[in-house]
Amino acid sequence: MDTAPAPVTPQERRAALVEHLRVALDAFERGDETTLRQKIDTLVAWRARPLVEGLRRLSRELGDALGNLPAPESASADGVSSDELEDACARLDHVVVTTEQASHRTLDLADRCRALTDTLKTAGPLDQAQAQAVTELRANLSELVLAQSYQDLTGQIIRRVATILRRLNENFASLGLKPHAEPAESGKGASDLAGPAVANLDHDAFSQNDADELLSGLGL
């Protein structure tokens, strides 16, 4: 790529461009392929320069924005965080792990409460109101367990965002804008899937009723 200082004013740019084209045409007529190729490369580099500068700025701003986030435990522990995007992904992984632990804690407690309702039932004859209360408790515990399934759904969305960030990171690296970036993991078959549908964003998502209709149309 051309390393000469870029012409500043439009007039300078125009004059430089005319000069490059003139030399290129001259080289073409003389059959001087080396000079011709060199001039064409210079012209192409000019064309690409605003794009590369834009990407560099984008990369820097993204890095700044991510650097302003609170540091995850993993980054502060070893003190090295050479790559903000990888760091952001680590934060997202952390969210998945933390919410998973919280869900398991809730499920543990729900299990314990179910056992307690069994104890209540076997402890002695319950009057009607008590029996009804125990039945309702068990139903509520089932609902509570089911509500924990949102950990899986939000976790899937977070993992997808992390995959996008890692890919972005890889692309910046391939442009030479992130020289220390780690190559992202190779693509997996599952990454082509849409994942959990988000209301107001995924308008073509099917409801259970839509799916039932479709499947019954297919003979299932």
Add this chain to the structure above:
Amino acid sequence: MNLSKDMRILIVDDFSTMRRIVKNLLNDLGYTNTAEADDGTTALTALHQSHFDFVVTDWNMPGMTGIDLLKAIRADDKLKHLPVLMVTAEAKREQIIDAAQAGVNGYIIKPFTAQTLEEKLAKIFERFGATA
């Protein structure tokens, strides 16, 4: 095929919370003979190692996905008649059709309710009962 309350069910999902939730719901419905696997590959190993009557699987998993597991089951002479219920967040029309074409027996979109699970199980049992 054993489709009674003591049938052996393999629950396949990469999220341990979801495996636990499905297991819990199945327990509530009276099905207590369950085992778990965290992707298609480990599920296939488990299916080859011991006998199962029913498979409940997620779709999107690292390693082998649920749809590939389904195809592998249908392509395996020993396993091809095994009922497979897909429980997944994938809610696109094409994916549901893909699953149907691959030979899925039921399809539940996450998030789901205990009632939906019960209904889909009943429907599958009804069909298997009718063909048995």
